[in-house]
Amino acid sequence: xxxxxxxxxxxxxxxxxxxxxxxxxxxxxxxxxxxxxxxxxxxxxxxxxxxxxxxxxxxxxxxxxxxxxxxxxxxxxxxxxxxxxxxxxxxxxxxxxxxxxxxxxxxxxxxxxxxxxxxxxxxxxxxxxxxxxxxxxxxxxxxxxxxxxxxxxxxxxxxxxxxxxxxxxxxxxxxxxxxxxxxxxxxxxxxxxxxxxxxxxxxxxxxxxxxxxxxxxxxxxxxxxxxxxxxxxxxxxxxxxxxxxxxxxxxxxxxxxxxxxxxxxxxxxxxxxxxxxxxxxxxxxxxxxxxxxxxxxxxxxxxxxxxxxxxxxxxxxxxxxxxxxxxxxxxxxxxxxxxxxxxxxxxxxxxxxxxxxxxxxxxxxxxxxxxxxxxxxxxxxxxxxxxxxxxxxxxxxxxxxxxxxxxxxxxxxxxxxxxxxxxxxxxxxxxxxxxxxxxxxxxxxxxxxxxxxxxxxxxxxxxxxxxxxxxxxxxx
Numbered sequence: 108x109x110x111x112x113x114x115x116x117x118x119x120x121x122x123x124x125x126x127x128x129x130x131x132x133x134x135x136x137x138x139x140x141x142x143x144x145x146x147x148x149x150x151x152x153x154x155x156x157x158x159x160x161x162x163x164x165x166x167x168x169x170x171x172x173x174x175x176x177x178x179x180x181x182x183x184x185x186x187x188x189x190x191x192x193x194x195x196x197x198x199x200x201x202x203x204x205x206x207x208x209x210x211x212x213x214x215x216x217x218x219x220x221x222x223x224x225x226x227x228x229x230x231x232x233x234x235x236x237x238x239x240x241x242x243x244x245x246x247x248x249x250x251x252x253x254x255x256x257x258x259x260x261x262x263x264x265x266x267x268x269x270x271x272x273x274x275x276x277x278x279x280x281x282x283x284x285x286x287x288x289x290x291x292x293x294x295x296x297x298x299x300x301x302x303x304x305x306x307x308x309x310x311x312x313x314x315x316x317x318x319x320x321x322x323x324x325x326x327x328x329x330x331x332x333x334x335x336x337x338x339x340x341x342x343x344x345x346x347x348x349x350x351x352x353x354x355x356x357x358x359x360x361x362x363x364x365x366x367x368x369x370x371x372x373x374x375x376x377x378x379x380x381x382x383x384x385x386x387x388x389x390x391x392x393x394x395x396x397x398x399x400x401x402x403x404x405x406x407x408x409x410x411x412x413x414x415x416x417x418x419x420x421x422x423x424x425x426x427x428x429x430x431x432x433x434x435x436x437x438x439x440x441x442x443x444x445x446x447x448x449x450x451x452x453x454x455x456x457x458x459x460x461x462x463x464x465x466x467x468x469x470x471x472x473x474x475x476x477x478x479x480x481x482x483x484x485x486x487x488x489x490x491x492x493x494x495x496x497x498x499x500x501x502x503x504x505x506x507x508x509x510x511x512x513x514x515x516x517x518x519x520x521x522x523x524x525x526x527x528x529x530x531x532x533x534x535x536x537x538x539x540x541x542x543x544x545x546x547x548x549x550x551x552x553x554x555x556x557x558x559x560x561x562x563x564x565x566x567x568x569x570x571x572x573x574x575x576x577x578x579x580x581x582x583x
Contacts, residue, residue, distance in 0.1 A: 130565075203268055236561065326451050330447050348444065372467055509577065512569060
């Protein structure tokens with residue numbers, strides 16, 4: 108196998124005996140097909156685009172069959188939900204390991220009015236970047252991985268692993284149906300290694316491997332006092348204002364350093380190990396630079412005994428996501444509001460159970476709520492557990508070698524503050540799980556002017572070619 112990274116240049120050689128040569132020879136066509144998929148408005152959150160999502164599913168099914176997969180199915184979900192696309196290649200034989208690759212092909216809404224400089228669903232290349240909705244989240248991963256599989260199946264060499272590719276059409280709108288599909292038909296996605304291809308690496312020249320993801324638990328806190336909105340002049344001073352009471356409650360959920368004060372909140376939290384800190388210290392300069400650029404707050408805040416990467420990925424949090432109540436329109440309205448509510452989410456770390464954390468929080472709120480108001484706690488999401496992946500397993504070693512091949516440098520390891528619930532589900536059908544990302548956080552996923560470096564598309568293809576090679580050889 109060739110050891111050099113992709114060069115963004117026309118192919119001039121004739122040898123396509125291995126997948127690297129094939130991918131290089133076809134990179135212009137690969138880019139055209141990537142742009143063709145980007146033009147389909149796969150907005151799963153908007154019912155008016157259901158036909159677009161269905162059309163993309165059929166397009167992807169046809170692509171899988173065209174590149175040589177043994178089977179490809181569009182798996183319909185309950186009415187009103189978006190389909191899965193599942194492709195399989197079993198040419199390595201029954202005794203060979205199986206690699207499952209997961210990506211999602213749906214995207215967030217986008218419109219020029221949001222601040223786009225170009226038409227959101229018309230791929231536009233400017234310099235070394237391509238701009239389009241879905242460019243990084245996550246059609247980059249869909250097409251890079253499909254093109255890597257194609258490169259293997261079309262070359263003289265064939266992979267020594269069986270391959271499954273599952274593409275989800277509603278990751279941006281809940282993923283409830285892929286979870287149900289895994290629960291009802293686990294054998295369809297059974298694998299030795301599952302690759303979750305989503306998210307981002309640290310920098311254009313520095314790939315990173317995420318080995319930890321935080322879980323999530325969410326609730327709404329509703330506070331009421333008077334039976335209806337009142338005249339603040341007539342009744343103010345005799346009624347505990349629900350907005351004030353709400354603020355008094357949530358102000359007691361942290362201390363001055365950001366530590367959560369809810370009894371039991373930290374009982375099951377796994378300690379940050381010496382290995383964790385050694386790995387995360389290598390990430391700290393990148394995250395600090397990104398924090399300075401993206402957050403740009405007056406100063407970093409949080410638990411002082413933990414470094415920034417630990418606060419962002421290895422420690423649990425309790426965040427107040429929004430508060431609503433009373434009058435906030437133009438001009439004055441001297442109202443004493445009847446109610447107020449807040450949305451609260453907790454990012455969780457390994458060993459924390461979402462239901463237990465929500466129970467601790469609900470009990471604390473009831474305990475500290477003043478008797479002058481009534482409170483109601485409503486769990487708003489099913490929640491998801493945190494994930495901690497095996498750094499020393501074959502999957503992670505193969506991913507590290509894949510990044511080394513494509514980017515020419517060793518990856519660093521990070522624990523992400525976000526949540527990817529599909530990781531928990533894939534762990535039910537695969538012995539090992541690894542996360543492989545090719546885009547950048549600066550690619551503005553979900554925002555206007557979403558973009559990728561074109562080089563990342565080609566490097567992603569090469570990374571997955573190498574990953575399949577390394578797993579097939581059983582080395583890492």
